[in-house]
Amino acid sequence: MMIQILGDNLSEAMRVFNIEAELKYKTPTTGRYEREPKFEVWELTKEAFEALNAIEEEDWTDEHGWWRHGESTSKGIDTKYIVNKSEMLGYASSFHEELSPDPYADEEDENRPESYIHLLEYLDINQGVSAERNVTAMAIALAKANDLTLGEFMEKYYA
DSSP states (O other): OEEEEEEESOHHHHHHTTOOEEEEEEOOOOSOSSSOOOOEEEEEEHHHHHHHHTSOGGGOOGGGOEEEOOOOOOTTEEEEEEETTEEEEEEOOSSHHHHOOOTTOOTTOTTSOEEESSHHHIIIIIHOOOSHHHHHHHHHHHHHHTTOOHHHHHHHHTO
8 A cells, every 4th residue: 555645855854764755746836935835745655654654753853854644534525626727626615705705706607616726725715724734634635535646636736
């Protein structure tokens, strides 16, 4: 069984701790943000994941980057959105209309799905999610609901 994790700057950690893993995706530099968020998707065997997870906190330094893995429920992932110009199933939001109207809505087509420039915009505006651990849990659940691996999902909806 292969497991995909979300993180950043993990090459050194994989080398130092002798963890066999494959980098599947790395976010491009987009210039959208003053402090550009960076994400990498790494694929590991179950055994390699368990070895990574067993590394003691005191042995992990800032040079080793960060990583997260988790899942949230896929219950309620049944609303269509346009994210990064592609259709995506996502969680419905009960509060996003209070935050801001859809700036990309076409007044002539009210049935068109809400649009977001990229995944982080959808997560922030529609779900109120921006912390790495929450982005990870949501991305994993959304990838599963959209029948994609985490790497495929990030490539399709982030870039």
